[in-house]
Amino acid sequence: MKKVSVGVDIGGTNTAIGIVDEAGKVIAKGGIETPSHGDIEKYMDDLTAAIRNLVSSAGEILTVLGIGVGAPNGNYYNGTIEYAPNLSFQGIIPFVELLKKRFPELDIIALTNDANAATIGEMIYGGAKGMKNFVMYTLGTGVGSGIVVNGDLVYGHDGFAGECGHTTLIPDGRTCGCGAKGHLEAYCSAPGMKRTAFELMARYNATDSLLANKSFNELDSKMIFDAAEAGDKIALEVFEITGKYLGQGLADTVHHLSPEAIFLFGGPTAAGDYIFKPTKESMEAHLLPIFTDKIKILPSELDSGDAAS
Amino acid sequence: MKKVSVGVDIGGTNTAIGIVDEAGKVIAKGGIETPSHGDIEKYMDDLTAAIRNLVSSAGEILTVLGIGVGAPNGNYYNGTIEYAPNLSFQGIIPFVELLKKRFPELDIIALTNDANAATIGEMIYGGAKGMKNFVMYTLGTGVGSGIVVNGDLVYGHDGFAGECGHTTLIPDGRTCGCGAKGHLEAYCSAPGMKRTAFELMARYNATDSLLANKSFNELDSKMIFDAAEAGDKIALEVFEITGKYLGQGLADTVHHLSPEAIFLFGGPTAAGDYIFKPTKESMEAHLLPIFTDKIKILPSELDSGDAAS
Numbered sequence: 001m002k003k004v005s006v007g008v009d010i011g012g013t014n015t016a017i018g019i020v021d022e023a024g025k026v027i028a029k030g031g032i033e034t035p036s037h038g039d040i041e042k043y044m045d046d047l048t049a050a051i052r053n054l055v056s057s058a059g060e061i062l063t064v065l066g067i068g069v070g071a072p073n074g075n076y077y078n079g080t081i082e083y084a085p086n087l088s089f090q091g092i093i094p095f096v097e098l099l100k101k102r103f104p105e106l107d108i109i110a111l112t113n114d115a116n117a118a119t120i121g122e123m124i125y126g127g128a129k130g131m132k133n134f135v136m137y138t139l140g141t142g143v144g145s146g147i148v149v150n151g152d153l154v155y156g157h158d159g160f161a162g163e164c165g166h167t168t169l170i171p172d173g174r175t176c177g178c179g180a181k182g183h184l185e186a187y188c189s190a191p192g193m194k195r196t197a198f199e200l201m202a203r204y205n206a207t208d209s210l211l212a213n214k215s216f217n218e219l220d221s222k223m224i225f226d227a228a229e230a231g232d233k234i235a236l237e238v239f240e241i242t243g244k245y246l247g248q249g250l251a252d253t254v255h256h257l258s259p260e261a262i263f264l265f266g267g268p269t270a271a272g273d274y275i276f277k278p279t280k281e282s283m284e285a286h287l288l289p290i291f292t293d294k295i296k297i298l299p300s301e302l303d304s305g306d307a308a309s
Numbered sequence: 310m311k312k313v314s315v316g317v318d319i320g321g322t323n324t325a326i327g328i329v330d331e332a333g334k335v336i337a338k339g340g341i342e343t344p345s346h347g348d349i350e351k352y353m354d355d356l357t358a359a360i361r362n363l364v365s366s367a368g369e370i371l372t373v374l375g376i377g378v379g380a381p382n383g384n385y386y387n388g389t390i391e392y393a394p395n396l397s398f399q400g401i402i403p404f405v406e407l408l409k410k411r412f413p414e415l416d417i418i419a420l421t422n423d424a425n426a427a428t429i430g431e432m433i434y435g436g437a438k439g440m441k442n443f444v445m446y447t448l449g450t451g452v453g454s455g456i457v458v459n460g461d462l463v464y465g466h467d468g469f470a471g472e473c474g475h476t477t478l479i480p481d482g483r484t485c486g487c488g489a490k491g492h493l494e495a496y497c498s499a500p501g502m503k504r505t506a507f508e509l510m511a512r513y514n515a516t517d518s519l520l521a522n523k524s525f526n527e528l529d530s531k532m533i534f535d536a537a538e539a540g541d542k543i544a545l546e547v548f549e550i551t552g553k554y555l556g557q558g559l560a561d562t563v564h565h566l567s568p569e570a571i572f573l574f575g576g577p578t579a580a581g582d583y584i585f586k587p588t589k590e591s592m593e594a595h596l597l598p599i600f601t602d603k604i605k606i607l608p609s610e611l612d613s614g615d616a617a618s
Contacts, residue, residue: 073599082599133466147565149458149465156458156567157442158603166597167561170480178597252476256456256565258465288475288487290382290391294467 002027004062006051009114010034010071012086012141015047017054019062024125030054038088040098048102066108069095070117072142077159079111085177086141114138116153116162118302119146122263123153126301135259136300137164137250139266142177143185143192147257165189167252169245187245190221190267197224197238209234225271239274246275247282254287254295265300272299311336313371315360318423319343319380321395321450324356326363328371333434339363347397349407357411375417378404379426381451386468388420394486395450423447425462425471427611428455431572435610443568445609446473446559448575451486452494452501456566474498476561478554496554499530499576506533506547518543534580548583555584556591563596563604574609581608 002021009016011034019028032050035043055062073084079096081089096111103109112120119136122128128136132151138144143165147154154161165185166178173182174195186192197211197219206212210227211219211234227235250262268275280297287295311330318325320343328337341359344352364371382393388405390398405420412418421429428445431437437445441460447453452474456463463470474494475487482491483504495501506520506528515521519536520528520543536544559571577584589606596604 133470149463150461152459154458154566157569158567160597160599161442161565161567163564163567163597163599166564167476168478168557168595171478171557180595180597248477248480252561253565255472255475256470256562257463258467258470258472260466286477286489288469288472288489290469290472 001061001063003065004055005065006055006067007117008047008051008067008069009117010069010074010081010087011114012072017047017051019054019058028054028058034087036088038090040089040093043089044098044102048099064106066106066110067099067103068117069099069109069111070114071095071111072114072144073160074111074113074116075159076110076112076116076155079109081111112153113144113146113160113162115144116146116155118144118265118300119148119162119263120153121302122146122265122300123148127263127298128261131260133257133259134261134263135164135253135257136263136265137246139188139264139268140190143189145253148259149257164249164253167249169248184245184249188242188249188268192245193221193224193238193242193268194219196241197234200234200237200241204234206234211235221268221271225274228271228274236274239271240278242268243275243278243280244282247279247284248286250279250283250295250297251286254283254291258291259295261296261298263298263300265302269299310370310372312374313364314374315364315376316426317356317360317376317378318426319378319383319390319396320423321381324359326356326360328363328367337363337367343396345397347399349398349402352398353407353411357408373415375415375419376408376412377426378408378418378420379423380404380420381423381453382469383420383422383425384468385419385421385425385464388418390420421462422453422455422469422471424453425455425464427453427574427609428457428471428572429462430611431455431574431609432457436572436607437570440569442566443570443572444473444562444566445572445574446555448497448573448577449499452498454562457568458566473558473562476558478557493554493558497551497558497577501554502530502533502547502551502577503528505550506543509543509546509550513543515543520544530577530580534583537580537583545583548580549587551577552584552587552589553591556588556593557595559588559592559604559606560595563592563600567600568604570605570607572607572609574611578608 005020007018015034016031018026071081073082081093081095115138128134136146145162145164147162166183168182169184170182174186176183176186210232224235314329316327324341324343326339327335380390382391390402390404424447437443445455454471454473456471475492477491479491483495485492485495519541533544
């Protein structure tokens with residue numbers, strides 16, 4: 001009989017489920033669509049069925065120790081999901097309470113911000129093993145982050161610490177998904193990169209760019225990467241500019257926390273040096289001399305698909 | 310026989326010394342000039358003599374438990390002062406080691422960043438009593454900060470955490486004392502306010518401003534406050550703009566740390582609502598909705614002159 005934990009990662013489109021053994025190995029994966037119908041009770045029923053099904057079909061007898069949930073705007077203190085902009089469930093959802101009703105046999109059901117969950121994963125199973133002070137940025141549809149100080153994840157006074165994607169890079173800059181202006185997320189998320197590509201095509205009238213035949217709703221960060229690989233000037237400049245913005249934000253984080261390293265996680269980081277090099281250069285240019293050449297920027301060692309675990 | 314601690318606050322111009330009893334009361338104050346001669350051994354001798362003199366002339370028999378030092382670029386882990394831009398001592402100064410040689414009878418000699426020392430003071434004796442997660446900004450010649458998470462001061466990986474004065478507000482903005490561009494300190498320190506006043510006088514050709522007869526080297530933040538009190542438009546706008554900048558920076562801090570409160574300490578904060586009101590408005594405008602109207606901005610309850618203690 002094997003002891004396992006269940007990890008749930010709630011994204012705007014899909015909810016991933018992973019079963020993890022005590023060594024941190026993902027032994028089964030599943031998932032359901034994150035619905036747009038806004039009916040939280042129905043979603044909890046579907047999620048419960050999917051978890052029970054995944055556990056019972058694993059091919060061996062499993063003892064589930066607990067469930068860990070990562071969710072946008074997840075609050076560790078209250079077990080709630082609060083006003084998540086990318087989910088159809090409105091207001092404050094008492095997620096842990098609703099899940100406990102469906103798994104009365106489990107003592108441990110915990111929820112946190114999705115980026116915090118990835119940060120804990122990096123600390124236990126990834127590149128941050130043994131690090132006591134580090135930060136993780138997750139770049140995707142949005143930009144999340146998790147902060148570790150003295151070996152503990154920082155939750156802050158009300159459980160919402162680590163929203164570094166919403167630091168301000170450009171006063172009165174681009175409108176962010178949250179409604180404010182000039183936030184890092186509006187520049188360094190995957191949609192932020194797309195916005196930069198469209199700005200650049202407009203600036204240069206770049207009819208010959210490999211990106212010039214894609215609509216605003218078609219273009220994604222993978223296409224920008226492929227175009228950069230093919231030598232497209234617009235795509236290459238998108239990475240330069242995104243790195244410049246991101247480095248400015250990372251320097252702000254360094255000045256707050258003096259971390260040993262900052263990990264980058266998520267789709268846009270697959271571009272490797274295209275994004276890491278300008279990010280590092282920009283971060284260094286914004287730093288106090290006491291921090292120069294001290295802080296590592298590292299790719300996450302987590303498998304993107306396994307971050308929930 | 311009374312048990313006391315000695316606090317030393319090393320500023321660019323003066324070194325303040327305070328003797329503090331176990332209740333946190335400052336029972337004697339003294340000080341020496343922080344020299345410009347760059348001779349650290351001579352300074353340590355003078356400082357030692359001043360401390361011993363203050364202790365022996367206190368009018369009662371004192372047992373000194375330890376010495377706590379706050380210094381710009383002070384490193385708690387190493388007991389060093391490293392490359393402090395406003396001090397004449399060059400490179401890395403092994404301050405605690407040099408002081409221990411002169412006070413071999415003391416077990417406890419500790420050094421930290423001056424803003425961190427003020428933050429600890431706020432936590433033990435000031436308005437942050439009982440708070441587990443808060444941040445303090447010290448506004449003066451420079452802008453320092455101290456961060457408390459779960460009741461502990463954050464030092465970070467290398468002991469230099471809490472340099473929030475060097476977050477970037479304006480990409481490619483004003484040159485900061487540290488050499489980088491657009492840092493908060495270049496806008497929200499006392500000299501930063503002066504720079505704003507001169508920018509505004511230049512913009513409006515403000516020959517009728519109460520500040521228009523002061524040279525760049527004469528004008529200070531107290532004069533700007535007095536002019537604001539007299540209704541001077543330039544002075545009033547300086548506070549509006551300084552608050553706008555500071556609020557942007559405080560929002561970045563909130564997004565990192567989700568503190569219960571942010572304390573403001575130092576000369577410019579004596580202007581009360583002139584600075585607190587626009588700061589609060591600007592911070593709120595830059596925040597994620599989950600933080601709206603949650604984070605207090607409070608004046609420090611420490612006496613400026615006693616921050617060393």
